Amino acid sequence: MNDIAELKNFVVAHTRSQGLPAAYYDPLLARIRDDGDGTPGSWVGEWSAEAARLEAEGKLLEASVHHNMARFPFVDGPARRAALERCVAAFDAWRQGFPAIERLDVELPEGRVRCWTTGLDAADPKPLLVMTGGIVSVKEQWAPVLLQLGALGFAGVVTEMPGVGENTLAYRADSWRMYPALLDAVGGRAEVSRTYALALSFSGHLALRAALHDTRIRGVVGAGMPVHDFFTDADWQRTVPRVTTDTLAHLTGAPSEEVYGVLKDWALAPRELGALRVPVAHVTSLRDEIVPPSDAALLRAHVPRVRLLAHDDVHGSPRFFAQTRLWTLLSVLRMRGGHAEQRLALTREFARLRYGGGRA
Structure with a gap:
């Protein structure tokens, strides 16, 4: 199980590199209390819930970014494994609009x-x-x-x-x-x-x-x-x-x-x-x-x-x-x-x- 304070600290470089402003992700990070198995209040749970909302709105690239944050830093169990799979699937769906990829x-x-x-x-x-x-x-x-x-x-x-x-x-x-x-x-x-x-x-x-x-x-x-x-x-x-x-x-x-x-x-x-x-x-x-x-x-x-x-x-x-x-x-x-x-x-x-x- 990862240290939540460290995860919140080191994820910042990755959120910013993918265009997520602090005003957006700070409230999300504040809702995270533990590194559980994907339940509400857990690292995977909160990032995945936001990813699912974005996916439902048709924002596939943004959803992929959030699923990626959910599996961060590495796959250590079923919840992060599912997040990685959804990250790839959402990106794959997004890139269908860009045949060059x-x-x-x-x-x-x-x-x-x-x-x-x-x-x-x-x-x-x-x-x-x-x-x-x-x-x-x-x-x-x-x-x-x-x-x-x-x-x-x-x-x-x-x-x-x-x-x-x-x-x-x-x-x-x-x-x-x-x-x-x-x-x-x-x-x-x-x-x-x-x-x-x-x-x-x-x-x-x-x-x-x-x-x-x-x-x-x-x-x-x-x-x-x-x-x-x-x-x-x-x-x-x-x-x-x-x-x-x-x-x-x-x-x-x-x-x-x-x-x-x-x-x-x-x-x-x-x-x-x-x-x-x-x-x-x-x-x-x-x-x-x-x-x-x-x-x-x-x-x-x-x-x-x-x-x-x-x-x-x-x-x-x-x-x-x-x-x-x-x-x-x-x-x-x-x-x-x-x-x-x-x-x-x-x-x-x-x-x-x-x-x-x-x-x-």
């Missing part, structure tokens, strides 16, 4: 990776953008971004980390292999030799390691990536919120009290960071309570082609979501090159938000 299942010996895609076309293959969230993020919360990619000249794939949502792979030291497997699966319908990864939080760690092994990955853009010290610093690990530790334990299959022992060899060494030959862009939260600030410092010190943006905020920088969204997309376009007009427009909008009109 299609489902893709990649079957691997270790399990299935389920994706939402756009722009995959054997007759006209485009550079590929692969988007992944962190250990508590399902693909449905990022998939609406797919609607923007056609105008930017990308094909797109949105999926989940191993063990998250509908991804049935186990989260292991070699989970980075998921990225090459995805590229192999769409290789006939996208220009996978020009692939860019927009990989947030823990999936950014996987994408960096994948880029060391697969030259088809031409750039990695992330936020809040654990790199080295998160995996090795026992003193820091003792301060990590329980919800993060419990989620990692759930994904790896290790007991919570033993999970950091499992992860200790997953760190990217300075020599590996120095071996990265692709551009890397990273958003750092200066008051991150999950990933130590030393990990961003390692990126700055060792990655040859790195660009960093820092926000004075907690993990996920919820107060700066609009800036992060613009900057990460702009970073992908800078890596890919071309589309000067779109880049200029994004630069100006980022400057307006960040500096009140100064240069980005």
